[in-house]
Amino acid sequence: MQIPVGISACVLGEKVRFDGGHKQNRFIVDELTKYFTFKPVCPEMGIGMPVPRPVIRLLQLPSNEIRLVESKHQDIDHTDKMVEFAHKKVSQFDNLCGYVVCAKSPTCGMERVKLHIPNNNTVPGGSVGIYTRELMAKMPWLPVEEDGRLNDPVLRENFVFRIFALNDFYRSVRDQLSANAIVKFHSRYKLVLMAHNPTAYKALGGMVAHISEWDINEFYLEYRLKFMEAIKERASRKNKTNVLMHLQGYFKRSLTKEQKLELSELIMSYKEGNQPILVPLALIKHYLREYPDPYLQLQTFLDPYPEDLKLRYGL
Ligand code: SF4
Known part of the structure; x- marks a missing residue:
């Protein structure tokens, strides 16, 4: 489509x-x-x-x-x-x-x-x-x-990502507007929001928690504006490192000591700018296939747009 x-x-x-x-x-x-x-x-x-x-x-x-x-x-x-x-x-x-x-x-x-x-x-x-x-x-x-x-890889990635996110919002929320559709959408974007704007992550979470008190059409308009504003902010390496560590936490019972160490080292290497984010993410996705988690598998942060656009290569 x-x-x-x-x-x-x-x-x-x-x-x-x-x-x-x-x-x-x-x-x-x-x-x-x-x-x-x-x-x-x-x-x-x-x-x-x-x-x-x-x-x-x-x-x-x-x-x-x-x-x-x-x-x-x-x-x-x-x-x-x-x-x-x-x-x-x-x-x-x-x-x-x-x-x-x-x-x-x-x-x-x-x-x-x-x-x-x-x-x-x-x-x-x-x-x-x-x-x-x-x-x-x-x-x-x-x-x-x-x-x-x-031509700037950071601006390019952010812009293309926002287009995919707005399209996702229209397809999964606008076309079937309900509190449930918004809650599900918001849940899939939690890690994205943590990476782009931790303050907005909290504020939008608070809004969604009180959705039943809103008129649904007003909520839709307000959420669209605030969500799109939040992801316009560049996802910093520091915030993305926090998200990677958060993801790592989901595997603490499944991985061996050596596997945990290897993943930690890759995340630290990304934090220091020695690896693109794709490297620790590839390992996390590998563990997710081995130890499936329904919440994590739905997170847009893992696959925000088609891989062949190569938008995360330099990030
Ligand atoms: S599209 Fe805009 S920038 Fe391009 S020629 Fe027309 S008015 Fe000028």
């Missing part, structure tokens, strides 16, 4: 940029299309701009308002049309589990987009492209990432 993910059309390879070019990303085309169905959108073409077209930029007015204007003719302002287009598009995005946007674009960029002021200087730190600003405001739970940042 393919997962629907939005994307800036130029990042998928469509020649829709102002100069008639594209910004195709090979990882997306070669790897992610195996699992994701990308829904390309070029918002500038969406508001009727041609290819090629005049260069546009973000302009901060003295009132601090940010407008999307043509670089050479700053009185030609596309902001209102772009905001309207974004709202219309977002209303059709109910099923999306993620979005890849094009870096630096005044329309699609997610961060540090050049922000000009009328005298042609720029504001330090920049801003967000107008379309992506509206997208993120309307869908704050949605994983959004820029094409360039996907």
Whole structure:
């Protein structure tokens, strides 16, 4: 089953940029299309701009308002049309589990987009492209990432994982909404939450424990937002080491002294950065096959996405 993910059309390879070019990303085309169905959108073409077209930029007015204007003719302002287009598009995005946007674009960029002021200087730190600003405001739970940042193995892993997790949430919770479905989902993600955000792990656990006091639809919305916020935080090596040690604890009665020592050494070696997490995990999975545990076997932390994406190789 393919997962629907939005994307800036130029990042998928469509020649829709102002100069008639594209910004195709090979990882997306070669790897992610195996699992994701990308829904390309070029918002500038969406508001009727041609290819090629005049260069546009973000302009901060003295009132601090940010407008999307043509670089050479700053009185030609596309902001209102772009905001309207974004709202219309977002209303059709109910099923999306993620979005890849094009870096630096005044329309699609997610961060540090050049922000000009009328005298042609720029504001330090920049801003967000107008379309992506509206997208993120309307869908704050949605994983959004820029094409360039996907070259960073940590950001790449985190982004792809969040897409798989949101898709899992929709399939196992939204499509059959009940307290039981949420409790089961939460139980499968306990180790994931411990690794990403121990504070949120506790807070979400407390929420789920009181689920019967909530209206189920309100709970669903609140849990989705808080869960997606929690896993956006990078799972640190320290937290992941704690999770590995927690997993090790399940085998304390089954393993021999030598086996325990070997596993401890691998976990410590991972902690010190000498091994990728795959090494101690492979041994843990091996012991799990020998000594099955129904709770552990369901933990998403062990297999968060298809192995052939090779996302954990460098982590
Ligand atoms: S960055 Fe966005 S608006 Fe610009 S060409 Fe790509 S998809 Fe179109």
